[in-house]
Structure formats: structure tokens, C-alpha cells
Amino acid sequence: MQNSLDLFNKTFQNKKVLVTGDSGFKGSWLCIWLKELGAEVYGYSLPALTKKDNFVTTDLQNKIHHQDGDIRDLDKLSNYFNEVKPDIAFHLAAQPLVIESYNNPHYNFETNLMGTVNFFEAVRNCPTVKVAINVTTDKCYQNNEWLWGYRENDAMGGDDPYSASKGCSELITNSYIKSFFTKENTCHVATGRAGNVIGGGDWAENRIIPDIIRAFQNNETSQIRNFNSVRPWQFVLEPVFGYMKLAEQLFHNGKSFSGGWNFGPSSYENYTVGDVVNEVKKIIPTLKIESPFVTEKLHEAGLLKLDITKAVNQLGWKPRLNFEETIKFTIDGYIEEFSILNNIYDCRVKQIKSYCNK
Ligand SMILES: NC(=O)c1ccc[n+]([C@@H]2O[C@H](COP(=O)([O-])OP(=O)(O)OC[C@H]3O[C@@H](n4cnc5c(N)ncnc54)[C@H](O)[C@@H]3O)[C@@H](O)[C@H]2O)c1
Secondary structure, eight states: OOOTTOOSTTTTTTOEEEEETTTSHHHHHHHHHHHHTTOEEEEEESOOSSTTSHHHHTTGGGTSEEEEOOTTOHHHHHHHHHHHOOSEEEEOOSOOOHHHHHHOHHHHHIIIIIHHHHHHHHHHTOTTOOEEEEEOOGGGBOOOOOSSOBOTTSOBOOSSHHHHHHHHHHHHHHHHHHHHSOSTTSOEEEEEEEOOEEOTTOOOTTOHHHHHHHHHHTTOOEEOOOTTOEEOOEETHHHHHHHHHHHHHHHHHGGGGOEEEEEOOOTTOOEEHHHHHHHHHHHSTTOOEEOOSSOOSSOOOSBOOBOOHHHHHHTSOOOOOOHHHHHHHHHHHHHHHHOTTSOHHHHHHHHHHHHHTO
């Protein structure tokens, strides 16, 4: 029977799917969608950081199979792959924050570089894996502060340690594709590059929406930096839908879909941090915001856009929400968490259904 969440022709039904980083923001949303499509979902990550995390509030730990583990532990990761024998693997376990990468560059590089190497070693040594997707970021590109969007064949780069680590993660993926996954009967491998992802259940420090919501809940004023920076804002299901579409194409059509793929908003959706704040204020008018005069000293790119032509034309993927809907879906996701009467897992499934109906 066609499921209202199934935009994938039952690709994931009864498949074993292993997700690293399942306890994180994007990983947990991906696991919920996969589970609702009838996949047998297995996660590998560090434990969730706070009780507010999506993984905890949705009780995902008791709904999928989950293994606590460090991505830097190759033996443990490989053993888990060989125990599970997945058909498809998604890699989202990473140190994902720019500011944190300045605080602890060694941990950042170790997790994001050797974590990627370990993921592909585990895939390489587990013959059941037909498709593997590494989730990186728009920040993997050498940022020239161009007015136009970056294309998949633009140079990798990154000045801050996080961006550099993700550029490296892309190069590692490319090296594994070229060195170990060229034959048609080997795993089909690709990367997904997405921008600033927002949505309910993200409580990371130093991200704009979680910072705003935290301050609102504590009746405090949010300090917002870089008010004029343009970012490719996306509701979490947009890139997650992209990663799954990519996995579907790789699964059915093989290596012609290998390599890097951008998932971002449409080119005319150019919105600044200030636009986000104003849009959130429409939903929560009592929000108190202050923009400091001195912007963040640590380097963060001011302008970063993605060209999504390749994914739109070849994957049958496109952004389904405009900017207003993106903010509405996001803030609704947080507001749902405010009431203890809500079953958050069901709320997330309802949002996936609304998203699919767009
Ligand atoms: N959220 C965004 O805006 C955004 C944008 C672009 C790319 N990304 C990328 O998407 C991926 C997921 O990001 P997120 O926003 O869900 O982050 P998150 O912090 O919510 O989740 C990170 C996940 O990785 C796991 N992890 C971290 N270090 C680990 C380690 N040493 N061993 C095992 N697991 C470890 C965590 O336990 C968690 O499950 C990351 O690769 C991130 O770089 C995120």
C-alpha cells in the first residue's frame, strides 16, 4: 500500500539502513522517516547530549536499533557493520559546529577526517552495503564570497577548522570512490552538501534558532551575530529528502550518481540572519533580540550560496518549502515540544506527512 510519506517507491521498505549520528539533529529526523517507510533502522553514535534532543524526546532509542559508539573507534564501528549487514549506510556522525572547531581543532579533525575514513573502511569491509552516503556541508567549498552559487565541481577548501575538515571529508570520499569503489559490483558512494539546516529538536549551542528559542524560554534577550549574513536556510526535511533521493538513485541506477550533490534553497531564496529573526518574530512576537555592534571575531563566511541545478535535474529533488514555510515548520516543531501532552515522535511524523504533501 502506498504510504503518504513514501516519495521513494518503496526503496527503503524492509531494507537494513545504518545511520551514523542517529542521536543528532539531522540523523534522528532521517531515522524517523526511514522507520516510517518500513526500513529496519540501525544507529551508531555518541549518546544524545541533552534531554531536549530530538533523539530523546521522540524516544527513538526504543524505536530503532542503536549502538553507542565513537566514530573514531574503527574496530567497534566495523564490528557493528558486520553484525548488522546493512544494505544502505548514511554517515552523519561528526563534529558539526564552526565555533567548537576553533575551541578544539584536534578533536574536530580527528572526528571529521578519521571518522570519514573509518566509515568507508567499515563500508569497504562489509560486502552487503550497496549504497553509502557521506553528509558534509556547503562549507566544504573554497569560499570566495561569490555572488553566485557553488557548483559540485568547484574547488574544495575551508579556512576555519570545521570547514577545512569537511572539505577534507569530501576529498577522502572521492579517494575511496576512485580507489576502492570503481567496479559496478562494489558499493555506490556519494556525498550530500547542504547549508544551514533548521528544524524542531535541534538544541545545539551557537546555532541561531536554538539560541533564540532558549533565550525565549528563559525570558532573556538573544544576542544575534552577523545580522546581514546570507545563509542557505533549509528546513531539516529538505536535505534529508535529498540524501534519501540520492540513496534511491544510487540503489537503482548505480555509479552514474556517485560524487558530490548540493542540496540548498532555490537561487531566489536569499535570506539573511536578520530576515530569519523577523520571520520568527511574526510567529513569536514577544521575542527579545539584540544585535551586538561588534560581530564575531572568528572567521565565518559572509556569503555562501549553493547551485542546486544538478540535484533538481538529475535526482528529481527540489526544495518543497519557501522561506516563510521553512521558518513556520521550524518554529512549529519547537512549539510542539513546549507541551508535555504532545507525543513528539507523532508530531515529527505529522510534519513529515505535511512536508510530503507540499
Ligand atoms: N545542522 C546543520 O545546519 C548542518 C549543515 C550542514 C551540514 N551538517 C552536517 O550534518 C551532519 C549532522 O549534523 P547535525 O546538525 O545533526 O549535528 P548534531 O550535533 O546534532 O549531531 C551529530 C551526531 O554525530 C554524533 N557524533 C559526534 N561526534 C561523534 C563521535 N566522535 N563518535 C560518534 N558519533 C559522534 C553525535 O553523537 C550526533 O549523533 C554533520 O556531518 C554536520 O557537519 C549540518
